[in-house]
Amino acid sequence: xxxxxxxxxxxxxxxxxxxxxxxxxxxxxxxxxxxxxxxxxxxxxxxxxxxxxxxxxxxxxxxxxxxxxxxxxxxxxxxxxxxxxxxxxxxxxxxxxxxxxxxxxxxxxxxxxxxxxxxxxxxxxxxxxxxxxxxxxxxxxxxxxxxxxxxxxxxxxxxxxxxxxxxxxxxxxxxxxxxxxxxxxxxxxxxxxxxxxxxxxxxxxxxxxxxxxxxxxxxxxxxxxxxxxxxxxxxxxxxxxxxxxxxxxxxxxxxxxxxxxxxxxxxxxxxxxxxxxxxxxxxxxxxxxxxxxxxxxxxxxxxxxxxxxxxxxxxxxxxxxxxxxxxxxxxxxxxxxxxxxxxxxxxxxxxxxxxxxxxxxxxxxxxxxxxxxxxxxxxxx
Numbered sequence: 001x002x003x004x005x006x007x008x009x010x011x012x013x014x015x016x017x018x019x020x021x022x023x024x025x026x027x028x029x030x031x032x033x034x035x036x037x038x039x040x041x042x043x044x045x046x047x048x049x050x051x052x053x054x055x056x057x058x059x060x061x062x063x064x065x066x067x068x069x070x071x072x073x074x075x076x077x078x079x080x081x082x083x084x085x086x087x088x089x090x091x092x093x094x095x096x097x098x099x100x101x102x103x104x105x106x107x108x109x110x111x112x113x114x115x116x117x118x119x120x121x122x123x124x125x126x127x128x129x130x131x132x133x134x135x136x137x138x139x140x141x142x143x144x145x146x147x148x149x150x151x152x153x154x155x156x157x158x159x160x161x162x163x164x165x166x167x168x169x170x171x172x173x174x175x176x177x178x179x180x181x182x183x184x185x186x187x188x189x190x191x192x193x194x195x196x197x198x199x200x201x202x203x204x205x206x207x208x209x210x211x212x213x214x215x216x217x218x219x220x221x222x223x224x225x226x227x228x229x230x231x232x233x234x235x236x237x238x239x240x241x242x243x244x245x246x247x248x249x250x251x252x253x254x255x256x257x258x259x260x261x262x263x264x265x266x267x268x269x270x271x272x273x274x275x276x277x278x279x280x281x282x283x284x285x286x287x288x289x290x291x292x293x294x295x296x297x298x299x300x301x302x303x304x305x306x307x308x309x310x311x312x313x314x315x316x317x318x319x320x321x322x323x324x325x326x327x328x329x330x331x332x333x334x335x336x337x338x339x340x341x342x343x344x345x346x347x348x349x350x351x352x353x354x355x356x357x358x359x360x361x362x363x364x365x366x367x368x369x370x371x372x373x374x375x376x377x378x379x380x381x
Contacts, residue, residue, distance in 0.1 A: 008038070009037045009038065009097045009098065009375075009379060009381075010037070010038045010040075010095055010096045010097045011037050011038065011039050011040075011096065011097065011098045011099075011100055012039075012040050012042060012091070012094065012096045012098075012099050012100065013025055013028065013029055013039070013040070013041045013042070013100040013102065014041075014042050014043075014087060014099065014101045014102055014106035014110055015041065015042075015043050015044070015102045015103075015106065016043070016044045016083060016102075016103065016105045016106055017043060017044060017046075018043050018044070018045045018046075018047075018049065018050045018063055019041050019043035019056070019061055019063070020050060020056065021259070021261070021262070022043075023181075023262050023292060024102075024126065024181060024292075025041065025102060026056060026059070027183075027184070028100070028124075028179070028371065029041055029059045030057060030059065031368050031371055031372065032375075033058065033059060034368075035368075035372050037375075039059055039060075040059070040060040040061070040062070040094075041056075041059060041060070041061045041062070042061075042062050042063075042064065042090055043061060043062070043063045043064070044063065044064055044066065044068075044083050045063040045064065045065045045066075046066065046067060046069065046079070047067070048065050048067065050063050051063070052064075052065065062090070064083060064086045064087065064090070066079050066082050066083050066086065068080070068083070080105060083105070084105070084106075084108060084109045085109070087106060087109045087110070088109035088112065088113055091109065091110065091113035091114075091117075092113055092116070092117075096117075096119060097119055097120065098119065098120045098121070098122060098375070098378070098379070099113065099114050099119065099120070099121050099122070100122045100124060101121065101122065101123055101124065101155075102124045102126060103124070103125065103126050103127065104125075104144065104147075104148050104151075107123050107148075107151050107155075108147070108151070110123075111123075111151055111155060120156045120157070120378050120379070121155045121156055122155065122156060122157040122158070122159060122374075122378070123151055123152060123155040123157070123158050124158075124159040124179075125152075125158065125159065125160055125161070126161060127285050127289075128148070128165070128284075128285060128288070156378055157176075157177065157374055157377075157378055158176045158177070159176075159177045159178075159179050159371075159374070160176060160177070160178050160179070161178070161179070161180065161181055161290035162178060162180060162290040162312075163178055164288050164290070164311040164312070165288055165290070177370055177371065177373075177374040178370065179367060179370060179371050180290070180295060180362050180367055181290055181291070181294075181295050182295040182298075182299070182358070182362040182363065182364055182367050183262075183292075183295060183296050183299050184364045185299055185358075185363060185364055185365075186263075186266060186299070187299055187300060187301060187355070190266065190267060190270040190300070191270075193267075194267075194270060194271060200271075201229050201230060201231050202229060202230050202231070202273050202340075202341045203230070203231045203232075203233060203271070203272040203273050203274075204220070204224065204230070204231070204232045204233070204272060204273065204274055204275075204276050204305070204337070205232075205233045205234075205235075205268055205269050205271075205272035205274070205275055205276060206220070206232070206233070206234050206235070206236075206275070206276040206277070206278075206293070207233075207234070207235035207236050207257065207260060207265040207268060207269065208235075208236045208292065208293060209236060209237075209238045210234075210236050210237055210238030210239070210240045210241045210244055211238045211239050211240050212240040212243065212244070213239075213240075213280065213283075214279070214280050214283060214286060215277075215278045215279055215280065216278060216280060216327075216328065217234060217240075217244055217276075218243070218244070218247055219278070219328060219330060219333060220232060220276060220278065220333060221234075221244070221247050221248060221251060221254055222247075222330065223330050223333045223334050223337065224251070224254065224337070225250075225251045225253060225254075226334065227253070227337065227341070230253055230337070230341065231253055231254075231255060232253060232254050232255070232276070233255045233257055233268055233272065234248060234254065234255070234256050234257065235256070235257035235258060235259065235260045235265060235268065236259060236260075237258075237259045244256070266296060266300065269296055269297070269300055269302065270300045270302070272302065273302070273303075273340065273341075273347055274302060274303045274304065274305055274322070274340050274347065275293050275297045275300075275302050275303075275304050275305070276293075276304075276305045277291050277293040277294060277297075277304055277305065277306040278306070278307055278327060279291070279306070279307060279310050279327070280327060280328075281307065281308075281309035281310050281327055286310060287309070287310050287311060288310075288311055289310060289311075289312065290312065291306070291312065293306075294306070294312060295358070295362055297321070297322070297354055298321065298354040298355065298357055298358035298362060299355070299358050299362075300351075300355075301351040301352060301354055301355035302351050302354065303321060303322045303323065303340060303346075303347050303350035303351055303354065304316065304321065304322035304323075304354070305322060305323055305325065305336055305337070305340070306322060306324060306325075307324065307325050307326060307327040308324045308325070308326060308327075309326075309327060319354070319357050320349070320350060320353050321350050321351075321353045321354040321357060322350055322354070323336040323340060323350075324336065
């Protein structure tokens with residue numbers, strides 16, 4: 001940790017959601033805070049559910065309240081423009097040394113404000129924006145791509161979720177930093193807390209964004225129902241939440257957990273035998289996805305169930321840390337479940353492999369070191 005008395009750097013992070021449940025943003029903010037930086041976050045409260053001024057783990061959070069919805073495509077253009085204008089005014093009124101823009105919908109105002117104030121701007125790409133849009137005409141996607149590539153090449157620093165994103169955005173310069181979606185290491189804490197848990201029914205777990213267009217959980221619900229002595233736990237929120245809840249009610253083997261904070265989500269995953277992570281490969285953004293679930297599975301020493309047809313699936317094979325299935329193919333999902341359910345030794349071996357990989361390459365310590373080194377390089381400290 002850097003001596004905070006020697007650093008007087010103000011960082012403002014920007015994110016187009018309320019931030020409360022945004023694990024990656026809060027993780028980055030905490031790293032900056034722990035290393036002596038002054039940190040604040042600006043978020044977008046689309047549902048008017050949160051306070052304007054807030055504090056999360058000692059980090060100041062402001063939220064702009066503009067009504068909108070997620071995943072509504074071109075219909076969201078006016079609220080998006082209002083959000084970006086409000087974000088721009090906020091940046092003009094507040095002091096900062098570095099503006100840290102998370103994803104394209106915060107990047108344009110951040111870039112302009114930073115250049116006007118002669119400050120540094122970092123572009124943190126969670127998903128390549130044009131590839132993640134669903135209900136948007138191709139002509140708009142092409143325009144967004146051109147603007148996005150301009151920003152990528154003119155900001156002071158770029159952060160990606162994994163190496164595959166370099167291929168997606170065709171960006172291979174030395175100024176790029178890869179900050180993985182890896183969680184803090186809580187394995188020993190959770191192991192001690194739940195070391196007396198008796199053998200349970202074979203349990204699968206998915207906790208995350210609920211959108212069946214991108215990650216169809218209905219196929220898992222209907223497959224699991226064909227088994228005896230198996231439980232599927234589902235948690236989170238999203239546009240398909242109502243549909244998933246209604247589907248889950250039909251089957252006693254499905255437990256819907258609702259929206260959980262991050263610590264509780266990790267607890268539920270730790271208490272499970274495997275973590276489920278479907279990604280519809282029909283969407284380009286999913287092909288290059290860097291799932292939080294994968295890195296959580298590594299940290300928790302649990303095997304992961306993920307479909308083929310995406311870049312990250314090669315890593316699953318290479319390190320033997322989980323099983324693959326064909327997206328949308330119930331028989332393939334069934335075979336993958338059976339492979340884990342019937343072989344406890346295999347589950348344990350995959351979990352051990354995953355844990356070793358986390359410690360060797362993806363630990364939170366290594367992740368923090370990479371991020372802070374980028375900031376030091378940009379600030380010449």
